[in-house]
Amino acid sequence: MSTIEMPKPDQSVLDRKAQIVEALCKVLPSDSVIFDEHETRAYECDGLTAYRCPPLVAVLPRTSQECAAAMRVCHDLNVTVVPRGAGTSLAGGALPTADCVILGTARLKDVLEVDYDNRIIRVQTGVTNLSVTGMVEDDGYFYAPDPSSQLACAIAGNIAMNSGGAHCLKYGVTTNNLLGVKMVMSDGEIVEIGGGAMDAPGLDLLGLICGSEGQLGIVTEATLRILPKPEGARPVLIGFDSAEAAGECVGNIIKSGVLPVAIEYMDRPCIRVVENFAKAGYPLCEALLIVEVEGSEAEIADQLSRITKIAQALNPVEVRVSESAEQSALIWKGRKSAFGAMGQINDYMCLDGTVPVSELPYTLKRIGELSKQHGLDVANVFHAGDGNMHPLILFDANKPGEQEKAEAFGFDILRTCVDVGGCLTGEHGVGVEKRDLMTYQFNTEDLEGQMQVKDVFDPTWLLNPSKVFPLQVSAQRRAGPG
């Protein structure tokens, strides 16, 4: 059923399983090496569940040193390694191959340092995104990047994918909030880059590592920036009868000088499903915006009145400023339950392209046309402030051929994103899901330049080698000298 190809496992590696397990057990506590065929199944997929393959072995180190020791074994035995955080990737970033070792960060759970004066926290990377905020929120701080999977996803995966979230319009994504890493190189050496200062000397290796999808090294510790919590936040809900008006509204808000923390967008198919599920009282219209601002009461009131004025000029169907914590919660309830609500009525595939904000109305129109062409429904819910779209393609996974049809539709949408000046992925990463579209956004030299960077960090392409770069493009490198 799958249309995304993975390389054939290396038989010589499969044949050496006993030797590989033995070598790993020598350097790790026995409960850290998982090789029983029933148990390795737990690691067969991540959030891209249509693709599954149990790894040869999974290892779960508790320290950077253990991680380095495991990596050195794999390096010496020439076994590929697929790093894994919490396994929530929607792009298949942690999808194993049968001949790989999964190197998981799940047991790297320590908080190493909290420094409020300098507003930083240093953690092992197996901690979840939300728990970082949890560790500091009683003292009035938070960690800003907030991917929807934040309850489950690990900082290791956030760094690998350069995760974003709803609030990055104001606070930036992971790369803007990451100050330093401890990283295990592909040969097992441990390096530290950056730390408590705002930047590190020399070339910006930290910027390169963040978002490198586990292809340059395995990040075991991270120094993150924390911020003081805002005094308050309040949303306004704005409905329009056309995508164009909503798009114009977004542009006008941004231009006005008000900087909301979030501008979320839902289209009619999405509103309908969400309303049935969450009863948030959304108006059934073509386009719904949720705009949230932060600050003290007086600051919030001023910002919301400016936003309301901008919206009123565009003939909205409805403008509803939240007037209480309950109303705010209700407005957000619909948006936050969108994926779950959709999942109750349908299988869906969640895309992640980004387009210039000015191209949102056109892109939505084009998605509508493609929906008719492919004969599959689509619902749109996304971060409009930064143009990061999440079309949800609805299909029936039990119907033969529908998965492939949905994938083809998704590819067409992502090509459209590139055509209008955008990109294939705004926050989920390339993984295997968008791997084969990379040649649509990048030419040979662009991709060669990126692969040459990997060559420096991982000369024999042991780390997550079948991801990001189309297989035929990376074929020679993956074969490796070993």
Added chain:
Amino acid sequence: MTAFAAPTTEMAVSDAVRAANAQHTALRIIAGGTRGGIGRPSFDVERLDISGVTGITRYEPGALTLEAKAGTPIAEIEAALDAENQMLAFEPMDHRAVMGTQGTPTIGGVVACNVSGPRRFISGACRDFLLGVRFVDGQGRVIKNGGRVMKNVTGLDLTKLVCGSFGTLGVLTQVALKVLPRPERSATLQFQDVTEAEAVGIFCKAVSTPFEVNGAAWQNGTAMLRVEGLDTQVSYRLGALQKRFQGAHPSVLEGEAHRDLWTGIRDICAFAQTEDTIWKVSLRPTAAPAFIAAVQARFNASAVLDQGGGVVWLAVPSAVSDQAAVVRGLVPAGNGHATLIRGSTDLRLAVPVFHPQHPRLAQIAAGLRAQFDPNGILNPGLMAA
């Protein structure tokens, strides 16, 4: 320095680099020439002048994005942004005063050197606002990375790698930046007669409030806290901060004097008129006072604090011969670094301009340069001998 080429298109830049490769000619990449004194000097190089690769190619105020060719003057970009009430939020420093240079600062130079300013510790550096680049590498290949959208994780982030690589990986030809609305109002609280230790105490307390302090600097015994935003926001935040610092009776500064004050801090005008050697030291803010005291115990140095204390600008009499070793020896290991920003040619030849790295990281950096510039013809030795 002999002129090698002055291309006006990306294609011509590529041709020039290919030609330089063929002739084994090393190039010094230059546009405005205002930051040429930064880095290890090189002598056997010819000038590749890209100031002719110029012009804003796209500006969408509603999308907060601007694209420009690398040689575009900063002044031209700021004028365009100004017309739409927007700005480069990372406040790129103008190096002319402190480096004693003339010329026209360009966006390519700003990106190549990752030049940022006082807002950097809250809003981010140039690298955080850089959405995409096009560059010509040392073999003449044209490579694009990133794009012009605000969220983009497609492939490896060469955009950040190139930003701050001082032209050693490639010749920038085009950049795309995220811009922000210009604040409606800005104001600063000034605290007179405070030591650097007291200043850092004020910074840590102020920046840990929700009042979005986005400038925190200290010079000549005065600590400064800047707040910006909508009129109501600034009024509210000033009031709230004054309450937090009741006993200290800070004064409020606004208007033109306020703008000049922050331009002066951004450009380290306090050191412009001296003959001193200038260091930029990054560290944890709370480590700054002890660091400064330790340096001053060894020799007569003056200091300016910026970015909440996370940046210490040091002016050291140029006659102090062991200053590099002393300054770097006192930077807390693993939590900071010192860059020589202004120094004599002799000094920049004698000591590394950029803080020495762990051998493995230096090896990676050398490996990356070898990939993009195998013959070492782009700004050779500028970052590492």
